[in-house]
Amino acid sequence: MSSDPAPTPHATAEQVEAAWHDPKLANVLYHDWEAGTYDEKWSISYDERCIDYAAGRFRAAAPWDGRPYLRALELGSGTGFFLLNLMQAGVAERGVVTDLSPGMVAAATRNAEHLGLEVEGAVVDGEHIPFPDDSFDLVVGHAVLHHIPDVEAAFREVLRVLEPGGRFVFAGEPTTVGDAYARKLGQWTWKATTTLTRLGPLQGWRRPQHELDESSRAAALESVVDIHTFDPADLERTATRAGAEGVRASTEEFAAAMLGWPVRTFEAAVPPGKLGWNWAMFAYHGWQRLSWLDEHVLNRVVPRSWFYNALITGTKPR
Numbered sequence: 001m002s003s004d005p006a007p008t009p010h011a012t013a014e015q016v017e018a019a020w021h022d023p024k025l026a027n028v029l030y031h032d033w034e035a036g037t038y039d040e041k042w043s044i045s046y047d048e049r050c051i052d053y054a055a056g057r058f059r060a061a062a063p064w065d066g067r068p069y070l071r072a073l074e075l076g077s078g079t080g081f082f083l084l085n086l087m088q089a090g091v092a093e094r095g096v097v098t099d100l101s102p103g104m105v106a107a108a109t110r111n112a113e114h115l116g117l118e119v120e121g122a123v124v125d126g127e128h129i130p131f132p133d134d135s136f137d138l139v140v141g142h143a144v145l146h147h148i149p150d151v152e153a154a155f156r157e158v159l160r161v162l163e164p165g166g167r168f169v170f171a172g173e174p175t176t177v178g179d180a181y182a183r184k185l186g187q188w189t190w191k192a193t194t195t196l197t198r199l200g201p202l203q204g205w206r207r208p209q210h211e212l213d214e215s216s217r218a219a220a221l222e223s224v225v226d227i228h229t230f231d232p233a234d235l236e237r238t239a240t241r242a243g244a245e246g247v248r249a250s251t252e253e254f255a256a257a258m259l260g261w262p263v264r265t266f267e268a269a270v271p272p273g274k275l276g277w278n279w280a281m282f283a284y285h286g287w288q289r290l291s292w293l294d295e296h297v298l299n300r301v302v303p304r305s306w307f308y309n310a311l312i313t314g315t316k317p318r
């Protein structure tokens with residue numbers, strides 16, 4: 001939207017100080033700072049690999065008859081990973097990418113333009129969505145609910161802007177148990193990588209110290225921006241209380257998360273571009289194999305709350 005605020009990619013010390021007590025400001029600063037390098041940091045692409053991943057999460061969360069939704073809204077779109085790849089998979093025809101961070105909205109609309117997709121962008125707080133009632137037939141989000149202070153208010157807003165019968169799908173939310181082991185694995189990997197890359201022959205794999213320091217400071221802000229972890233049954237109750245119908249939460253990634261978190265942390269700890277395409281394919285295929293194990297074997301014996309990722313879907317009553 002033309003009145004959207006400008007990004008703040010380099011926050012002042014005063015802004016960072018204020019952000020410690022204001023999770024929304026922290027989210028804006030943290031994600032504006034991340035926006036320029038986010039796709040690289042998280043190995044996000046807009047090709048078959050991520051199209052399959054996004055469409056796979058959508059199908060894992062919700063029934064889909066293969067017909068495209070006509071007008072979709074994404075909350076907390078970041079650089080557009082979820083909705084842009086869902087559109088490329090044929091899940092939605094037209095879309096609006098929104099985020100609290102102006103830097104992320106700019107990145108997402110740029111990505112959409114490169115892909116030739118019909119997409120608008122707007123800076124939006126998920127607790128107060130500035131669109132009229134019944135505007136969309138689909139609302140999606142990936143890894144956004146855990147950043148929103150009042151998740152029930154966000155669900156109420158999602159239901160308000162959905163037309164009757166319209167569906168929401170949120171994926172990539174951390175479960176409480178999953179988040180505990182993922183954080184530990186991430187911390188150990190960071191420590192091991194940044195220690196080993198001090199050694200002579202491995203120094204070419206070390207990021208400049210000021211970049212590592214900046215990442216560590218950002219990681220500290222993560223404790224402010226990451227507000228919630230979810231128990232799947234509680235998340236279902238929250239969406240139902242907000243007025244949704246047919247609510248269903250599912251979970252995925254147990255063994256896959258045990259590989260995924262160390263891999264992603266390692267990628268962030270070494271210089272960008274150092275690992276290349278073969279590494280990305282190794283990581284993706286490894287994740288695929290372990291996801292198969294999770295889906296076909298482990299989900300029969302491991303409680304659903306132990307899996308890392310929660311997905312939730314539901315509809316607006318007709």
Ligand SMILES: C[S@@+](CC[C@H](N)C(=O)[O-])C[C@H]1O[C@@H](n2cnc3c(N)ncnc32)[C@H](O)[C@@H]1O
Pocket residue numbers: 024027028031075076077078079080081082098099100101104124125126127141142143144147148149172
């Ligand atoms: C972890 S990132 C995920 C980005 C993207 N969906 C993805 O999966 O790559 C979370 C995003 O949610 C946004 N966000 C945080 N709080 C929000 C809020 N209250 N309303 C809307 N978006 C928010 C952040 O700015 C950030 O871009």
